[in-house]
Amino acid sequence: MQKATIQLETLTCPSCSMKIENAAKSLQGVDKDSVKVMFNSSKVKLDFDADKITLEDITNAITTLGYEVKKAQAK
Numbered sequence: 001m002q003k004a005t006i007q008l009e010t011l012t013c014p015s016c017s018m019k020i021e022n023a024a025k026s027l028q029g030v031d032k033d034s035v036k037v038m039f040n041s042s043k044v045k046l047d048f049d050a051d052k053i054t055l056e057d058i059t060n061a062i063t064t065l066g067y068e069v070k071k072a073q074a075k
Contacts, residue, residue, distance in 0.1 A: 009068035029053030
């Protein structure tokens with residue numbers, strides 16, 4: 001499992017956080033229990049299986065929802 005931190009441009013409301021969290025949890029290869037969206041810092045943290053999904057796939061899912069990703073990194 002890899003750990004990812006995704007910095008978003010801005011989150012304007014708590015329901016946006018929930019929308020992103022639910023979308024990330026629905027992705028094959030993302031550890032659903034690890035997904036945390038931090039509204040105040042506009043960050044998403046999660047663990048994912050790099051054999052099943054890429055960080056780019058995850059960020060694409062977020063941008064498809066209408067949110068801008070500033071930076072994404074995995075460890």
